[in-house]
Amino acid sequence: MATTRAEETPTRREQILATAADLFAARGFHGVSVADLGAACGISGPALYKHFASKDAVLAEMLVTISERLLDVGRTRVARADDADAALRGLVDWHVEFALHHRALIIVQDRDWESLPADARERVRSLQREYVDLWAAQLRLLHDGLDLTAARAMAHAAFGLINSTPRTGSLPDPSLHDLLIEMALRALLPPA
C-alpha cells in the first residue's frame, strides 16, 4: 500500500477500460472474448482477472462511471445557468461534447447495457433516470403545460438525436458539433 494518493493512476486498469470500450463498441460485448481483450492490451487472457473480478465487471465499471459523469456534469451545468433556456443550452452543449469525444462509450452504453449484471444495471438505470429528469425539468419550465411523461419522452428523443452521431462517419467533428446543437435546440425549444 503505497502512500500515493488514493486511486492514483493504475494505468493497466485504465488501459483495459479504454481498450474494452473500443472493442465492445466495434464488435459488441458478447463479440469480444477475454482473450481478445487481453491480447489488445498486450497481455493475454486470464491476466485480466488480476484487475477485474469478471468480464461483466469491466462493462459495469465502464458504464457506471460514464453514467455518473454524465449526470454530475449535467447538474453543474444546470446549477451554473441563469434561466431554463440557458440551462437547456448547457445540457445540449455538454451532451454533444461528450458524445463526440466518447463515441465508443455512447455505442456501448445503449447497445450493451442489457448485458450488465443485475446490480450494476439497476445503478445505471437509476442514474440515467435522474439524468433524464434533469432535462425534463428544464423542458417543463420552457413549455407551458408539458407533463412529466411527455417531457421525459422529449429528452429521450434528444438523446437519440445526439447519440446517433457515432454511427455516422464522414462529417468533420466541428461541423457535426454545430449541426447537432442546432438540431437538438430546434427540436427541444418551443417555436418562437
Place this chain on the structure above:
Amino acid sequence: MATTRAEETPTRREQILATAADLFAARGFHGVSVADLGAACGISGPALYKHFASKDAVLAEMLVTISERLLDVGRTRVARADDADAALRGLVDWHVEFALHHRALIIVQDRDWESLPADARERVRSLQREYVDLWAAQLRLLHDGLDLTAARAMAHAAFGLINSTPRTGSLPDPSLHDLLIEMALRALLPPA
C-alpha cells in the same frame, strides 16, 4: 408444391421471424439461443433448421426485409408528394409510423446489424445508404447550400431521434406519435 399463390403464408416461418424479433430485441441476438427461440415458438431447438439455414439467416431475412420495406415505402411517399416540404413530411410520417408499430425491429436493426453475415450486412448497408440519401436529397432542396455530407448527417440524426422511442415506455402511442413528428420536423426544417 401446392397451387397456392407463390409465397402464400407459410405461418411457421413468419411465426419464427416475429418471435425472433421480440426475443432479439429483448435480449440481443447473442443472448438468444436457438433452443430459446424454438421453445418460444412451441417447437424446440434444431427444428428451426427445417425453416432457416442458420440462426444468422433468421436475422438476415428479418433485417433485409425491413430495410427493403423502409426504402420502398419511403420512395413512394416522396414520389407522391408535390414538393420537397411535403416529401419530407411524408418521410417523417412514414418513419414514425413504422418505428411505433415495429419497435422490436427497430431495436434489433440498430443494435445487432453487426452480427449479420457479410453478404446480408452489405445488402442492408446498401439499402440504408439509399434510404438516407432519399432523405438527404429532400433536405438539400429545403436548405440552401447544404452539402450532401451534412444532409446525410441530418438524416441520421433524425433517425436517431425517431428510433429512440422504442426504448421509452410510458407515453401512450398517439401522443408519442405526434410529439416525434413535431420534434423531427422542427429539427429538420429550416427556421421560418
Place this chain on the structure above:
DNA sequence: CGCGCAGGTTAACGATCGCTAACCTGGGGG
C-alpha cells in the same frame, strides 16, 4: 392403399467462452 416427404424429435459433436488453478518472476521494503 401405400408411400413420400414436410416437419417434427432426441442425441451428440466440436468449438468457444468465462473462469480457476497452479506456477513463475523480478524488484522494492524490512
Place this chain on the structure above:
DNA sequence: CCCCCAGGTTAGCGATCGTTAACCTGCGCG
C-alpha cells in the same frame, strides 16, 4: 539479503452454443 507479492504465464475445466445426424410420424396425393 531475502522474501513477498503484484502481475504475469499456461493448462485445463465445465458450460453453452450452433449445427448435424439419425430417426419418427401423420397427412395428402397417385
